[in-house]
Amino acid sequence: MMRRVPGRWGGLLLGLCLSVAVPSGAVAAQIAPVASPAAGGVPLDALKQTFRRPAATPFPETNPYTREKAALGKALFFDPRLSRTGSVSCASCHNPSLGWSDGLPRAVGYGMKPLARRTPSVLNLAWGAAFQWDGRAPSLETQAVMPISAPDEMNMTMDLVAERLKAIAGYRPLFDAAFGPGAEIGSETVTAALATFQRTLVSGEAPFDRWVEGDDRAIGPEAVRGFQLFTGKARCSSCHAGWRFTDDSFHDIGLHTTDLGRGKFVPPAVVAMQHAFKTPSLRDLRLQGPYGHNGGLASLDAVLDHYARGGEKRPSLSYEMRALELSPAERADLVAFLKTLQAPPAPIELPLLP
Numbered sequence: 315m316m317r318r319v320p321g322r323w324g325g326l327l328l329g330l331c332l333s334v335a336v337p338s339g340a341v342a343a344q345i346a347p348v349a350s351p352a353a354g355g356v357p358l359d360a361l362k363q364t365f366r367r368p369a370a371t372p373f374p375e376t377n378p379y380t381r382e383k384a385a386l387g388k389a390l391f392f393d394p395r396l397s398r399t400g401s402v403s404c405a406s407c408h409n410p411s412l413g414w415s416d417g418l419p420r421a422v423g424y425g426m427k428p429l430a431r432r433t434p435s436v437l438n439l440a441w442g443a444a445f446q447w448d449g450r451a452p453s454l455e456t457q458a459v460m461p462i463s464a465p466d467e468m469n470m471t472m473d474l475v476a477e478r479l480k481a482i483a484g485y486r487p488l489f490d491a492a493f494g495p496g497a498e499i500g501s502e503t504v505t506a507a508l509a510t511f512q513r514t515l516v517s518g519e520a521p522f523d524r525w526v527e528g529d530d531r532a533i534g535p536e537a538v539r540g541f542q543l544f545t546g547k548a549r550c551s552s553c554h555a556g557w558r559f560t561d562d563s564f565h566d567i568g569l570h571t572t573d574l575g576r577g578k579f580v581p582p583a584v585v586a587m588q589h590a591f592k593t594p595s596l597r598d599l600r601l602q603g604p605y606g607h608n609g610g611l612a613s614l615d616a617v618l619d620h621y622a623r624g625g626e627k628r629p630s631l632s633y634e635m636r637a638l639e640l641s642p643a644e645r646a647d648l649v650a651f652l653k654t655l656q657a658p659p660a661p662i663e664l665p666l667l668p
């Protein structure tokens with residue numbers, strides 16, 4: 315059952331459509347026998363297996379999964395009272411009906427102020443190694459403090475969040491169930507619950523996954539050719555690797571930007587990290603864009619134009635980036651492949667806020 319949640323995008327959240335699987339969903343099947351050779355000489359079936367979904371979602375020992383903790387985290391994620399104005403929730407920017415993002419080139423923050431970067435999706439982060447476009451958050455737990463306390467985002471303090479939540483009678487039983495009777499309502503429990511909920515947000519099974527599992531008819535021939543380009547001539551998979559289509563690393567792909575990205579956190583001598591950003595996952599990509607850390611790529615066409623040109627030449631530009639000649643048919647194949655990474659829409663039940 316769908317319920318309206320208060321906040322800026324309350325109305326939009328009614329028509330949710332995004333596939334979200336619960337942890338420990340997919341069951342690994344038999345590895346298909348090696349058959350036809352793909353571009354680059356690696357047998358196609360061996361290549362496919364490097365993109366196979368894992369069977370279960372990992373949770374850290376320091377913050378293990380419980381259903382109660384995830385339920386509390388979900389309520390907190392959708393609760394605009396975590397912001398100073400009481401009008402902005404995590405879901406205002408990470409809106410499930412917009413691919414857990416906001417559909418905007420750059421996020422709009424406190425007082426409608428445009429932020430410097432685009433809102434990334436929060437899908438499949440249980441496997442993440444570092445968070446934010448520049449990787450400055452080492453865990454989802456530490457990340458959660460950042461938007462809450464950023465003056466230009468939710469503009470709160472963790473103490474004020476705790477004070478507010480303590481004053482809402484309905485939260486007490488949720489914290490008791492998640493962390494034990496009388497548990498502290500504070501920064502540690504709030505961020506642990508938010509992180510647990512976010513780890514349950516996993517892309518549903520896409521046609522590509524069925525193809526990897528051996529259903530040869532799950533994707534069309536143009537998408538198979540697109541996969542071969544992606545992993546071959548176009549070299550996309552040198553960065554967009556593995557089942558989430560990210561190497562969890564940072565690269566400068568030569569987008570027009572003054573943002574130093576990862577470069578802010580390493581000495582200037584580490585040239586390759588200047589203007590480098592975390593490789594985004596390509597699962598459940600919103601096909602209408604915009605893309606990139608600053609929303610500078612308006613469409614998939616613009617993305618392919620960018621890779622065809624090879625990016626702005628500067629010392630930090632990744633050595634994987636070089637001009638790429640793609641025919642219109644090859645571009646269409648790449649897009650057909652990217653579409654097979656989308657899981658069919660599935661509704662998400664919104665929490666009833668305490």
Ligand code: HEC
Nearest residue numbers: 403404407421422423431432433434445446447448461467
């Ligand atoms: C005003 C819009 C906005 C709000 C509200 C917001 N976020 Fe974000 N979120 C962003 C933007 C923009 C980024 C990228 C920031 C950066 O890289 O510097 C981001 C990044 C993230 C990331 C990192 C994703 C990745 O791939 O590394 C996570 C996780 C996240 N937000 C969770 C949350 C949670 C939890 C909340 C609520 C407590 C929240 N966000 C509230 C806009 C928002």
Ligand code: HEC
Nearest residue numbers: 548549550553565591592593594605606607617621632634
């Ligand atoms: C050198 C590593 C690298 C290679 C090679 C590469 N990518 Fe990327 N890709 C990235 C990084 C890093 C970003 C984010 C860059 C930014 O925002 O500054 C990105 C962004 C994207 C985006 C936008 C996603 C989003 O959510 O904003 C798409 C789509 C994409 N790449 C597809 C491709 C395709 C298709 C290819 C092959 C033609 C390719 N990439 C090759 C690293 C790479």
